[in-house]
Amino acid sequence: MEQQIQGEGFSPDTAATRLHRELRTRLCEGDFAPGDVISIRRIATEYGTSAMPAREAVRWLVTEGALVFSDSRKIRVPELSRERFHEVLFARKSLETEVSRQAFPRLAAEDLAELEGIDARINAAIEAGDMQAYMRGNHRFHFLIYRRSHSCVLLPLVELLWLQYGPSMRQIGTRWGASSIADDHHRDVTQALSRGDREGFCNAIAADIEQGMRLLDE
Template identity: 80%
Template sequence: MTEELNARRDVFSPDTASTRLHQALRTRMCEGDFTPGEVISIRRIAAEYGTSAMPAREALRWLVTEGALVFSDSRKIIVPKLSRERFQEVLYARKNLETEVSRRAFGHITAPDVDELVRIDEQINGAIAQGDIVRYMRGNYQFHFLIYRLSQSCVLLPLIEILWLQYGPSMRYICTRWGASSIADDHHRDVTEALRQGDQEGFCRAIAADIEQGMMLLN
């Protein structure tokens, strides 16, 4: 379902090696596959995806313009380290934008969508129980963006994606540092229960509370 929604969003984008690679790397950034301070080389990305250097270079430069990566010098590209204050700002922006986009998505969420959210949440809980931070991050991204893409927002959704590009690596670092127990009490069940009950306000409150949990990890 996530791939289908991505395809729908990118329907007007040219289907080139660089755009496909850019989208794949964007998803990995949001899912926390890269860590703050990590060096990302053109040669490494080209080898991982079986492309020439040109698409890899274009995709990485695109991510630099989006703020997901930075040049540390003329040759080295790294995943930026967010300060505590910057990370708090990202979470503040996420809370406001994602609560609003969830409100817009509410009327488009069907019973099969809720079933899919429950299935993803079960996988997330299994990942937390096993201390599998990578699988948790991937599931958390899938859970939230299944909801957000159903809003069909052409303005808010791209802004949220930019925030997640910055959020993913830093959240991965925090979760790795504090362990799975730090994320055990998410609000995903509150989200799906509110959807089952048709409670829009409760649904939006649960989304906001889930994001606030990230703020609490900084205390």
């Protein structure tokens, strides 16, 4: 199911589709900042491909709204206004709470153990002030849960929201420092899962997203 949602079930496994998946993940994890210019030549060199699959992957991201043309030749990461970023977070809260509700009965003991391990690494990243490691861990924590929903409708929408969220949240977090996100609700998520409390689990997911709204409003 994860493969279908990311395009593998609907497109052949080509250099372009593999590169598209990789760039998608990097955008979600904040590896690119708002305003960054994306060079097709640089992407092709970095991943050891020709320009054609790099161009196809980047244009695919443009159609998804993750990248935009700044003119006829330049492609960049869009800069979200404060109002639009707030809307993205609001939409995340609505959709991700429901996706988490669907995922809850499918999460097993090994998933709980993996979530606790990811959370421990996130806490270490916060202690070290490593925003990149935090963003990477936060993305993996949330999507380990969401992909257990097996939702063919909501999960693709959540992924599109994260393509817009990642670069802007990385910028906000870098501005305020990793300590500003030290009170994340991941421990509340894992504790609710361990005691079989679905409502507490969904509420903790919602509270974690609301934290981003609070940072935006400071």
